[in-house]
Amino acid sequence: MNAQQIKEGAQQYLANTYGRFDLVLERGKGATVSDTEGKEYIDLGSGIGVNSLGFADEGWVREVTKQLGKLAHTSNLYYSAPCVELAKVLCTRTGMKKVFFCNSGAEANEGAIKAARKYSLERYGKGRHTIVSLQNSFHGRTMATLSATGQDVFHQNFDPFLEGFRFAPAGDTDKTLSMLTEDVCAVMIELIQGEGGVVPLERDYVKAVADCCKKRDILLLVDEVQTGIGRTGKLLCCEHYGLLPDIITLAKGLGGGLPIGAVLFGEKCENTLGPGDHGSTFGGNPAVCAGALAVLSRLDDAMLGEIEKKGAYLRESFEKLPGVQSVTGLGLMIGLQPAEGIAARDIVTRAIQKGAIPLTAKSKVRLLPPLAISWEELEKAAAILSECFEEGE
Numbered sequence: 001m002n003a004q005q006i007k008e009g010a011q012q013y014l015a016n017t018y019g020r021f022d023l024v025l026e027r028g029k030g031a032t033v034s035d036t037e038g039k040e041y042i043d044l045g046s047g048i049g050v051n052s053l054g055f056a057d058e059g060w061v062r063e064v065t066k067q068l069g070k071l072a073h074t075s076n077l078y079y080s081a082p083c084v085e086l087a088k089v090l091c092t093r094t095g096m097k098k099v100f101f102c103n104s105g106a107e108a109n110e111g112a113i114k115a116a117r118k119y120s121l122e123r124y125g126k127g128r129h130t131i132v133s134l135q136n137s138f139h140g141r142t143m144a145t146l147s148a149t150g151q152d153v154f155h156q157n158f159d160p161f162l163e164g165f166r167f168a169p170a171g172d173t174d175k176t177l178s179m180l181t182e183d184v185c186a187v188m189i190e191l192i193q194g195e196g197g198v199v200p201l202e203r204d205y206v207k208a209v210a211d212c213c214k215k216r217d218i219l220l221l222v223d224e225v226q227t228g229i230g231r232t233g234k235l236l237c238c239e240h241y242g243l244l245p246d247i248i249t250l251a252k253g254l255g256g257g258l259p260i261g262a263v264l265f266g267e268k269c270e271n272t273l274g275p276g277d278h279g280s281t282f283g284g285n286p287a288v289c290a291g292a293l294a295v296l297s298r299l300d301d302a303m304l305g306e307i308e309k310k311g312a313y314l315r316e317s318f319e320k321l322p323g324v325q326s327v328t329g330l331g332l333m334i335g336l337q338p339a340e341g342i343a344a345r346d347i348v349t350r351a352i353q354k355g356a357i358p359l360t361a362k363s364k365v366r367l368l369p370p371l372a373i374s375w376e377e378l379e380k381a382a383a384i385l386s387e388c389f390e391e392g393e
């Protein structure tokens, strides 16, 4: 199929759920990807925070291929090594106690919500099932995770939602604490709201909420689906906040390009979910876990340090630009607010024409480049993007 046939085929056969850019991608290496005509682009989105090591990383391909040749899939009715090894690495490196594997961020949050409700039911009985999440949050597209998502745009057309979700104003400590009433079993937060426009929570706010949760035995669920696995320059964004939550959810960058989600349980609720309570046919799939192990083996202190440096370089490059109103984010998760009257989507369209592919998040241009992006690719991308912002004025 040539580019035209692919676009027409998409129109005819794919459900029309995405507003796609006019770009047909074919193959990539590192942070560089080419279209069907062979034109090259620098990837600043990683397939929305997924391709941690970039495209076709040799070590990652080798490990996944090796596992595919041995045992691509088995069920969770039996034991196999890759998911156990991955769970061990995740627990050892995060201080969490147990892991449940699934296939996406939404599913990870579903698992977290179910665990929080059961934890509370077992201790306090019926009625203490409310989950407080934040306004402007994003937790996924399933019915429960949409119910937890604090943005009206995602709520149109799908009523009724699950009962027992309430949205607190992010950053407003008094208001948030006043919402932690007796019916609340958990608070669910993103430390940097990703889809909400790369908006970091303030440390004091997070500390106040975490302290209150601890005092009242309300579980703190931190959704690290976008911020986790090195994205912010630490393995978990929690580390920036000195936080050890009760439940952490992961997905996006964990598999390095293969679908995986994980729910990490802390001490309080490590045994809450028991046999039959929850499950997933593909969860802990050996090939996918081999990919995740390859990602984690590369994310050592040296690489995390590089991520911080590269993030700082990008932020500095854009802080000076008159076409950029504000720069937010940590590590290689960056939000750029274009000057008044300039649409983020127009900047992205222009960048694609010039050979770089950033994302948007609400009114911002969002950068989530592969964590393994080279300095050369980074500098080239920064130059292209700067031009796009300058022309926008």
Ligand SMILES: *Cc1c(COP(=O)(O)O)cnc(C)c1O
Residues within 6 Å of the ligand: 103, 104, 105, 106, 107, 109, 138, 139, 140, 141, 190, 194, 195, 223, 224, 225, 226, 227, 251, 252
């Ligand atoms: C992307 C995202 C999700 C949903 O993940 P999917 O894999 O698309 O289901 C949930 N939470 C956050 C913070 C995300 O960024």
